[in-house]
Amino acid sequence: MKKILTAAVLAIVATTSISNALTREEIEKDPILKGKMLAKRCSWCHDINRTVIAPSFKEILKRYKDVPEETLKKQFTDVIKNGSKGRWTEWMKGHIKTKKVGSVEAMYMPPQKPYYNDKEIELIVNWLLTLKK
Ligand code: HEC
Structure with a gap:
């Protein structure tokens, strides 16, 4: 019984660390996903679609839909x-x-x-602008 339990615990530890490693790797490879992860902090006040205590990101992008992307990048930064x-x-x-x-x-x-x-802010802005589509 003890052996089985140990094996089960080891299996859990193994899968957990593998999945964490994969996730981290995936984030590093995908800058848009990284921007999204970094923006977790923004969700205290902003949701993508819903009004929380600040305008939603979709609402913000709607207001500036005719503003050229480069200008918007500078403004959001x-x-x-x-x-x-x-x-x-x-x-x-x-x-x-x-x-x-x-x-x-x-x-x-x-x-x-x-x-x-600065680099992290750039990643967040690039992610934010993908919500336009
Ligand atoms: C403590 C609450 C809070 C947090 C945290 C927060 N915001 Fe905001 N945000 C606001 C409020 C309130 C406004 C409206 C400000 C105004 O009236 O000018 C705003 C406005 C904005 C705007 C629109 C600005 C414009 O030019 O019209 C953008 C873009 C934005 N936030 C992005 C972010 C991002 C990205 C993050 C995370 C990195 C973030 N915010 C974190 C409260 C917050």
Whole structure:
């Protein structure tokens, strides 16, 4: 019995470490997937489709659908680094329940610079722009 248990535990450990290694490898190979993983932090406030306490990523992309990709890349890079305030205040007033957040007027996006380096921000922006399609 003890032997069987040990074998079972070993099997679990083995599969877990293999699947983790694979996932990490896959992420490294796929920059878009890496951007998506890095953007986990954004989901405190943004969902891809739904309004949480900030506009959804689809809503943001809809507003800027006629803006050329290069311009949008620069704008989003700046927003992620340095934050944003005022661009969405009017929209948020109509779409976010004040009970949840207190005052919509006071809401802003804090700079994300402390959490990411330039390369990581680039990966996030590239992933974000794939949601346009
Ligand atoms: C603490 C909440 C919070 C977090 C975390 C957050 N955001 Fe935001 N974000 C906001 C709010 C609020 C706005 C609207 C700001 C405004 O009105 O200008 C916003 C706006 C934006 C915009 C639109 C800016 C524009 O030019 O109109 C983008 C793009 C964006 N966020 C991307 C991100 C990404 C990517 C992350 C993660 C790296 C992130 N945000 C993390 C709250 C957040």
